[in-house]
Amino acid sequence: MLDSEKKELMIQTLKNKVDKQILYYLDICARCAICRDACHQYKITKDPKYIPAYRAELIRRLYKKYFSVLGRMFPNIYEAKEVDDEFLLSELYQVAYACTGCRRCMYYCPFSIDTLQILSVAKAILLSAGMGNQILQELSDAAIAKGENIGIFKDIFVKMLKESEPEIREKIKDKNAEIPIDKKNADVLYVALSGMHSILPAAIIFNKAKINWTLSMFEAENYGYFLGDSEKAKTIADRIVKEAERLNVKEVVITECGHAYRVINFFYEAWTGQAPPFKVTALIDAISRYAKEGLIEVNKNSSSEIVTYHDPCQVGRNAGFFDEPRYLINSITDNFRELTPNRTKSWCCGGGGGLVAIPEMDEFRIKTGEIKANQIKEVQAGIVISTCENCRLQINSLNERYELNIKVKSMMEFVAENLKV
Amino acid sequence: MNMDPFSFIVAILVYVAVLVFISGMTFKIIVWARSPGMKINLGMYPKPKNGFIRFFKILKDSFIFPQTLEVDRWMWVFAMLFHFALFVALFGHFRLVKEFTFVSNVIGIDNLNTLGAVGGGTVGITMLIALVYYLFRRFASPYKDISVPEDFLLILLLLGIAGLGVHMRFFGTVHTEDYREYFQSIMRFKPAFNKALAQSQTRWVLSWHVLFVNLFVIYFPFSKLVHVIGTFFTNKIRSE
Ligand code: SF4
Ligand code: SF4
Numbered sequence: 003m004l005d006s007e008k009k010e011l012m013i014q015t016l017k018n019k020v021d022k023q024i025l026y027y028l029d030i031c032a033r034c035a036i037c038r039d040a041c042h043q044y045k046i047t048k049d050p051k052y053i054p055a056y057r058a059e060l061i062r063r064l065y066k067k068y069f070s071v072l073g074r075m076f077p078n079i080y081e082a083k084e085v086d087d088e089f090l091l092s093e094l095y096q097v098a099y100a101c102t103g104c105r106r107c108m109y110y111c112p113f114s115i116d117t118l119q120i121l122s123v124a125k126a127i128l129l130s131a132g133m134g135n136q137i138l139q140e141l142s143d144a145a146i147a148k149g150e151n152i153g154i155f156k157d158i159f160v161k162m163l164k165e166s167e168p169e170i171r172e173k174i175k176d177k178n179a180e181i182p183i184d185k186k187n188a189d190v191l192y193v194a195l196s197g198m199h200s201i202l203p204a205a206i207i208f209n210k211a212k213i214n215w216t217l218s219m220f221e222a223e224n225y226g227y228f229l230g231d232s233e234k235a236k237t238i239a240d241r242i243v244k245e246a247e248r249l250n251v252k253e254v255v256i257t258e259c260g261h262a263y264r265v266i267n268f269f270y271e272a273w274t275g276q277a278p279p280f281k282v283t284a285l286i287d288a289i290s291r292y293a294k295e296g297l298i299e300v301n302k303n304s305s306s307e308i309v310t311y312h313d314p315c316q317v318g319r320n321a322g323f324f325d326e327p328r329y330l331i332n333s334i335t336d337n338f339r340e341l342t343p344n345r346t347k348s349w350c351c352g353g354g355g356g357l358v359a360i361p362e363m364d365e366f367r368i369k370t371g372e373i374k375a376n377q378i379k380e381v382q383a384g385i386v387i388s389t390c391e392n393c394r395l396q397i398n399s400l401n402e403r404y405e406l407n408i409k410v411k412s413m414m415e416f417v418a419e420n421l422k423v
Numbered sequence: 424m425n426m427d428p429f430s431f432i433v434a435i436l437v438y439v440a441v442l443v444f445i446s447g448m449t450f451k452i453i454v455w456a457r458s459p460g461m462k463i464n465l466g467m468y469p470k471p472k473n474g475f476i477r478f479f480k481i482l483k484d485s486f487i488f489p490q491t492l493e494v495d496r497w498m499w500v501f502a503m504l505f506h507f508a509l510f511v512a513l514f515g516h517f518r519l520v521k522e523f524t525f526v527s528n529v530i531g532i533d534n535l536n537t538l539g540a541v542g543g544g545t546v547g548i549t550m551l552i553a554l555v556y557y558l559f560r561r562f563a564s565p566y567k568d569i570s571v572p573e574d575f576l577l578i579l580l581l582l583g584i585a586g587l588g589v590h591m592r593f594f595g596t597v598h599t600e601d602y603r604e605y606f607q608s609i610m611r612f613k614p615a616f617n618k619a620l621a622q623s624q625t626r627w628v629l630s631w632h633v634l635f636v637n638l639f640v641i642y643f644p645f646s647k648l649v650h651v652i653g654t655f656f657t658n659k660i661r662s663e
Contacts, residue, residue, distance in 0.1 A: 020458070021458060021459045021460065021461050021462075022455065022458045022459060022460050022461055023461045023465075023657075023660055025454075025455060025458045026455065026653050026656050026657050026660075027657065029451075029455075029647070029649055029650075029653060030647060030649055030650035030653035030654065030657065031647060031650075032647055032650055033569050033570055033571070033574055033647070034498060034502070035495075035498075035565070035566050035569055036491050036494060036495045036498055036499075037494075038495070038565070039494055039495065040494050044565075048565070050564070050565040050568035050569065051568075053565060053568075053569055055569050056568065056569045059569055059571075070645075071645075072645050078572060079571065079572045079573050079576065080571050080572075080573055081571045081572070105467065108467060108661065109467060109490060110490050110491060110493070110494045110495075111491075112484075112488035112491050112502070112654070113650055113653065113654045113657045113658065114467070114484065114657050114658050114660065114661035115657060116465065116660070119465070268463050268465065269463070271462065271463050272462035272463040275462070318468065319467055319468055320467070320468065321468065322468030322469060322470070324468070324469065346467070346468065346469065347493075
C-alpha cells in the first residue's frame with residue numbers, strides 16, 4: 003500500500019470510529035488531569051504519557067487536525083498532529099496496548115470520560131496502519147483457525163475430558179457425573195478457558211447441582227477484543243454463538259473471565275447489531291444462584307486463614323457483580339477481609355487488557371501491580387479469590403515478585419473445594 | 424455618540440459575540456445530535472435502579488462529582504469555588520439588565536449596593552484565586568505535559584475578565600446605574616457612554632473587560648468549555 007493510501011485509510015478509520023460518545027469525550031475533556039491518580043499505571047510509573055487524559059489527548063490531536071475547522075486553521079493551539087506523525091504513533095501504540103481497560107479513570111473523571119473507549123479508536127487506527135500488537139494478532143488468528151478446524155481438536159479434547167471424569171465422580175460421589183460436549187437441547191452451554199483448571203471445578207458444581215449442561219469446545223477468551231480488531235473479535239465470539247444456536251441451549255454461562263463475559267453479553271451486540279438469542283450469564287452469577295436456590299450447599303470452612311477478594315474491573319465496575327462473590331465467600335469462611343478500596347473503586351491488578359499474554363509487557367505489568375500487592379499485604383491474606391483469569395495470572399506473578407505467600411483461587415475452585423457432598 | 428472608537432468597536436463586537444455564541448452552540452448541538460449513535464450502553468456499575476434515581480444521579484455527578492473529591496481534593500475545591508463564583512458573578516450582572524427591585528424593596532437600595540460591592544468583590548477575588556491555581560497547576564509537572572495552548576488561552580482570558588471586573592468593583596467612581604445605562608444602550612442597539620463613564624478613566628477598564636468577554640463568548644462554543652452541556656450527556660452514559 004502506498005503511504006498516501008495508508009494515511010487516507012487511517013484518517014477514514016478515525017472518522018468511522020468516532021461515534022456520539024467519543025465525540026462528546028473529544029469535545030469536553032478539560033484536561034484537568036483529575037484522572038491522573040486514578041490510573042495505577044501513572045501512579046506507579048509517574049510517566050505523563052500514562053495519564054488517561056494524555057492517552058485520549060493523542061487521539062484528540064489527530065481529530066483536531068482533520069475534523070475541526072479551528073484545529074485545521076490553528077493546529078498549534080491544540081498541538082494537532084498529522085496521522086502519520088511517527089512519535090505520536092509510537093506513543094499511541096504504547097499507551098493504547100498498555101491500558102488494562104479497567105475504567106477506573108472513568109469512575110473518577112467529573113465528566114465520566116471513558117478513556118478505554120477512546121483507546122479503542124487508537125487501536126483501530128494502529129491496526130489500519132499495520133501497527134497492531136503482534137502477539138495479540140497471532141493469538142486471535144489461532145483462535146479463528148481453531149474455529150475453522152474444530153474436527154482436529156475435538157478428539158483430543160474429548161479424550162482429555164474423559165480422563166478427568168473419574169475425579170469428578172470421586173469428588174461428589176456420583177457415578178453418573180460427566181463432562182458432556184455437543185449435547186443438543188442442554189439447558190446450559192458452559193464456556194471455559196483452555197485448561198482443565200477452568201473446566202473441572204465448574205463440572206463438579208454443575209454435576210452436583212444436577213444442571214442439564216454441556217461444555218463448549220471453544221475457549222471464552224477473546225484476544226481479538228484486546229487487539230481492538232472488532233472483525234476478528236466478532237469471528238471469535240461467533241464460534242460460541244453458533245455453537246449455542248446449533249445445540250439449541252437456553253443459557254450460555256461464561257466462565258470466570260472478565261472480558262469474555264462482557265464480549266458476549268455487551269460487545270457482541272454492538273458489533274453485529276443484534277443481541278445473541280440466548281441468555282448470557284457469568285459463572286459467578288450462576289454459582290451464587292445455585293447456592294441461593296439450594297441446588298448446591300457449601301461447608302463452613304474451619305480454617306483460620308484470611309480470605310480476601312479482588313474485584314476484577316471487568317466483573318465488578320464494568321459488569322456489576324459485587325455481591326455474588328461476597329455472598330459465596332461469606333458462606334464458606336468467617337475470615338473474609340475486604341481490600342480497601344474495593345467494589346466499584348477497586349484498584350486494577352495491573353494484568354487486564356491482555357497484558358498477561360504479552361511477554362514484553364511482563365515487567366511493566368508486575369511493576370504497576372504494586373498497588374494491588376500492597377493492598378493484599380495489608381489484609382494479611384492467605385487466600386486471594388478473584389473471578390477473572392487475567393487477574394489470577396497477574397496476582398500469581400505479584401505473589402512471586404512481592405513475596406505475598408498467598409494462594410490464588412477462582413471462585414469455582416473455592417466453592418468446589420468446600421462443596422457439601 | 425460620546426464613545427471613543429475603541430469602546431465603540433468593543434460594543435459592536437457584543438452583537439457579533441452573541442450571534443456567534445448562539446449559532447455556535449446550536450451548531451455544536453446539531454453536530455452532536457447527528458453523530459452516529461452508540462450501539463450499546465457501557466455504563467458503570469452499580470447502575471441506578473430506576474429512571475428517577477438515575478435522573479438525580481446524573482445531576483449529582485454533573486454538579487457535585489463527589490468521587491473527584493477523593494482522588495484530587497484541591498482540584499475539586501478550586502473547581503467548585505471557581506464555578507460557583509462564576510455563576511454568582513453572572514447572576515449579579517443581571518442587575519445591569521434590570522435592577523433587582525425585588526431585593527431593594529426589601530432591604531433598601533443602599534443595602535443592595537453594599538451587598539453587591541461585598542458579594543461581587545468576594546466572588547471576583549474567589550475567581551481570581553481559583554484561576555491562579557488553575558494556571559500554576561498547568562505550569563507544574565505532570566499537568567504541563569497534558570496542557571495545550573488552548574488551556575492557557577482560556578485561563579488568561581478569564582483572568583483578564585475577572586481582574587478587570589474586580590478592578591471596576593474596587594476602584595473608580597462609576598456606579599451601578601452608569602454601567603446599567605451603558606449595558607442598556609447596547610441592548611437598545613444604540614451603544615453609548617453616559618456622562619459619568621465618558622469622563623472617567625474607568626471606561627478603559629470597562630471596554631477591555633467587555634472585549635475579553637466578547638472573545639471568550641465567541642470562542643466558547645468551539646472550545647472544551649462545551650463541557651458545560653456535554654457533562655450531562657456523558658454522565659448519563661455513565662449511568663446507563
Ligand atoms: S478527569 Fe476527565 S476531564 Fe479531567 S483530564 Fe481526565 S478525562 Fe479529562
Ligand atoms: S482504563 Fe485503567 S489502565 Fe486504562 S487509562 Fe483508565 S485507569 Fe489507566
